Amino acid sequence: MAFTAADQEIANIAAGLALDAVEAAGHGHPGTAVALAPVAHLLFSQHLKHDPADPAWSGRDRFVLSCGHASMLLYAQLHLSGYQLTLDDLKHFRKAESQTPGHPEYGHTPGVEMTTGPLGQGLATAVGMAWAQQHLARRYDPTEQNSPLLSHVYVIASDGDLEEGVTSEASSFAGLHQINNLTVIYDDNQISIDGDARASFNEDTAARYRSYGWDCVQIELLSTGAIDVTALDLALTKSRNSSKPTLIALRSAIAYPSPNMTGMAATHGSPMGSSEVAATKSALGLDPALFFQIPESAAKHQQQMILRGTELRASYNAAMNNYQSREPQLSKQFQNLSNLDLSSIQLPSFDQGSSLATRKSSQQVLEELAKLPQLVGGSADLSESNGVAAKSLEVFHGSDETFGSPAGRRILFGIREHAMAAFNNGVALASPLRPFGATFLIFSDYMRPSIRLACLMQLPVVWVFSHDSIGLGEDGPTHQPVEQLWALRAIPGNSLIRPADANETAAAWIEILRRAKPAALVLSRQNLPTITSNPDVAKGAYIAYESNKSPQAIVIATGSELHLAIQAASELAEQDIAVRVVSAPCLEWFDEQDEAYRSLLLTGAPKIAIEAGSAIGWYKYVGTDGKVIGVDDFGASAAPNYLFEKFGITTANLIKQIKELI
Numbered sequence: 001m002a003f004t005a006a007d008q009e010i011a012n013i014a015a016g017l018a019l020d021a022v023e024a025a026g027h028g029h030p031g032t033a034v035a036l037a038p039v040a041h042l043l044f045s046q047h048l049k050h051d052p053a054d055p056a057w058s059g060r061d062r063f064v065l066s067c068g069h070a071s072m073l074l075y076a077q078l079h080l081s082g083y084q085l086t087l088d089d090l091k092h093f094r095k096a097e098s099q100t101p102g103h104p105e106y107g108h109t110p111g112v113e114m115t116t117g118p119l120g121q122g123l124a125t126a127v128g129m130a131w132a133q134q135h136l137a138r139r140y141d142p143t144e145q146n147s148p149l150l151s152h153v154y155v156i157a158s159d160g161d162l163e164e165g166v167t168s169e170a171s172s173f174a175g176l177h178q179i180n181n182l183t184v185i186y187d188d189n190q191i192s193i194d195g196d197a198r199a200s201f202n203e204d205t206a207a208r209y210r211s212y213g214w215d216c217v218q219i220e221l222l223s224t225g226a227i228d229v230t231a232l233d234l235a236l237t238k239s240r241n242s243s244k245p246t247l248i249a250l251r252s253a254i255a256y257p258s259p260n261m262t263g264m265a266a267t268h269g270s271p272m273g274s275s276e277v278a279a280t281k282s283a284l285g286l287d288p289a290l291f292f293q294i295p296e297s298a299a300k301h302q303q304q305m306i307l308r309g310t311e312l313r314a315s316y317n318a319a320m321n322n323y324q325s326r327e328p329q330l331s332k333q334f335q336n337l338s339n340l341d342l343s344s345i346q347l348p349s350f351d352q353g354s355s356l357a358t359r360k361s362s363q364q365v366l367e368e369l370a371k372l373p374q375l376v377g378g379s380a381d382l383s384e385s386n387g388v389a390a391k392s393l394e395v396f397h398g399s400d401e402t403f404g405s406p407a408g409r410r411i412l413f414g415i416r417e418h419a420m421a422a423f424n425n426g427v428a429l430a431s432p433l434r435p436f437g438a439t440f441l442i443f444s445d446y447m448r449p450s451i452r453l454a455c456l457m458q459l460p461v462v463w464v465f466s467h468d469s470i471g472l473g474e475d476g477p478t479h480q481p482v483e484q485l486w487a488l489r490a491i492p493g494n495s496l497i498r499p500a501d502a503n504e505t506a507a508a509w510i511e512i513l514r515r516a517k518p519a520a521l522v523l524s525r526q527n528l529p530t531i532t533s534n535p536d537v538a539k540g541a542y543i544a545y546e547s548n549k550s551p552q553a554i555v556i557a558t559g560s561e562l563h564l565a566i567q568a569a570s571e572l573a574e575q576d577i578a579v580r581v582v583s584a585p586c587l588e589w590f591d592e593q594d595e596a597y598r599s600l601l602l603t604g605a606p607k608i609a610i611e612a613g614s615a616i617g618w619y620k621y622v623g624t625d626g627k628v629i630g631v632d633d634f635g636a637s638a639a640p641n642y643l644f645e646k647f648g649i650t651t652a653n654l655i656k657q658i659k660e661l662i
């Protein structure tokens with residue numbers, strides 16, 4: 001393949017579209033979108049396997065624009081490749097309700113594979129996408145090197161992406177496990193918002209990536225100041241056959257070929273102004289007087305791209321037919337992955353009166369859930385502690401079979417919580433697999449940017465957070481989550497489930513998998529008595545204890561506090577005080593219920609909530625005249641029982657508070 005004059009012409013048209021769209025919007029990021037137009041054109045027209053007529057085509061490669069601020073780079077390609085993104089859409093760049101929001105949004109614009117903008121997330125997520133493809137090929141087409149199940153993932157990343165810690169975590173993981181179907185083009189333009197990027201970032205990036213176990217190629221600028229597209233073309237072709245992931249460190253000059261602003265940080269995030277836009281268009285061989293130019297060559301290119309997509313699809317279909325005859329059993333199993341069959345799951349039954357930490361009951365449930373071929377995941381070095389070291393999930397290792405199998409389903413993420421979360425987003429985006437990632441609840445803070453993106457994209461990922469409160473004891477305040485429960489509940493589209501016992505834990509897992517949405521499962525370190533049977537976890541909250549009179553107070557409890565509340569209510573019953581106890585493992589699911597159900601549970605008496613975490617959000621449920629028993633300070637290093645006493649998370653304090661409330 002070669003980058004011809006015709007290719008350069010289309011790339012120049014793409015650059016012109018980026019200039020015009022930013023200028024029309026009055027804001028946006030022109031510099032990188034203009035400079036990298038030839039790079040994106042080369043990728044989209046010669047390397048990336050995609051079908052513009054069907055953005056969801058299962059045989060496609062993935063492209064991730066990790067530096068999402070350069071969104072016009074992607075939008076121009078999507079338009080010029082013939083996706084359902086019209087010139088009018090480009091004209092409405094960054095406008096309300098447009099198909100072309102400021103940063104690429106998954107599920108909003110056809111052809112956008114993930115939401116990007118927070119730097120670092122794209123590259124880290126791409127590692128998960130690539131792993132998922134590799135994993136599926138290894139499991140379902142193990143004997144074929146060139147399996148049609150194995151697609152490639154391409155990323156364009158910027159200085160900012162490589163400065164962010166999450167890409168170090170993810171890239172280290174990708175190198176270790178030889179996730180070789182991944183190519184990152186690093187736009188080494190030495191410019192970020194504060195000016196010359198070398199003022200804040202001067203390491204030898206290629207050496208760093210080589211030490212991670214990547215193939216690295218460095219490509220210098222041509223003497224003309226242009227990107228060396230020929231060298232890039234060769235490097236891209238080579239990267240597809242590498243046994244390692246590839247980083248192509250590509251020197252570029254931001255805003256090239258702008259006559260007066262090439263290399264200037266000002267072009268990163270502001271329109272270049274009409275006269276410089278005109279001058280740049282002239283340098284691109286475009287008519288400076290015309291806006292949003294789509295000459296005949298571009299229309300022809302769109303048709304060629306659609307044709308290319310049809311041809312790629314035809315050869316994929318042939319390869320899939322061949323696969324089906326080579327592997328009749330496995331190919332059927334592969335097809336079935338898109339149906340999650342929960343009917344085969346036989347949950348363990350937990351007898352009332354037994355006592356078990358919910359992280360332990362969760363592990364027992366997970367052993368059964370391992371039957372689901374979709375389930376993959378692991379922990380950030382706390383597998384046993386988090387209760388995810390399921391024996392029935394074989395450990396994964398991509399390069400050394402003494403540590404695990406290349407087709408294993410249980411991942412040892414190492415102490416890389418942030419990358420774990422981003423990685424799982426990638427798995428969920430690029431496959432029908434259902435990933436989970438585990439750590440202590442306190443370290444959810446290390447994962448938060450990726451959790452937020454998972455919620456924004458509504459991905460079916462599960463976070464397993466054990467050690468959910470001061471109940472973890474002597475490890476002390478650095479390890480005791482306080483504000484994390486409400487911090488996670490505050491993310492729109494998230495569901496946080498804090499089960500009270502083993503049976504609620506089992507029911508929670510099933511409901512989480514059934515819903516196929518982001519969910520944080522929050523588990524106790526300490527033993528909790530089994531007090532429920534057939535709990536209605538799916539509704540988010542239900543009456544767990546009711547006396548035979550209409551209640552004088554309603555207690556809402558979650559997790560380890562439910563048994564305290566039931567104990568308090570039964571002691572008060574003996575004093576002829578009627579108390580209802582509502583178990584509320586998931587407030588988000590409860591909020592979805594109809595008004596009748598919600599008021600059935602929560603009206604008719606003053607309310608008090610008890611939860612071993614900060615009180616802040618509970619007033620929504622108990623009202624300003626209600627009470628909350630919570631933990632509004634960092635915990636302390638001491639035995640759990642001492643701490644529950646110290647912070648008033650006890651049956652005795654609850655009884656006292658209920659009496660005051662009444």
Ligand SMILES: Cc1ncc(C[n+]2csc(CCOP(=O)(O)OP(=O)(O)O)c2C)c(N)n1
Pocket residue numbers: 031032067069070117118119120158159160161164187189191192193197254268
């Ligand atoms: C996590 C995160 N922090 C900060 C920003 C704000 N921001 C957007 S682009 C950018 C840096 C731009 O430099 P670079 O990554 O080199 O991109 P280029 O200027 O080459 O387009 C920053 C700080 C962001 N988008 N994400």
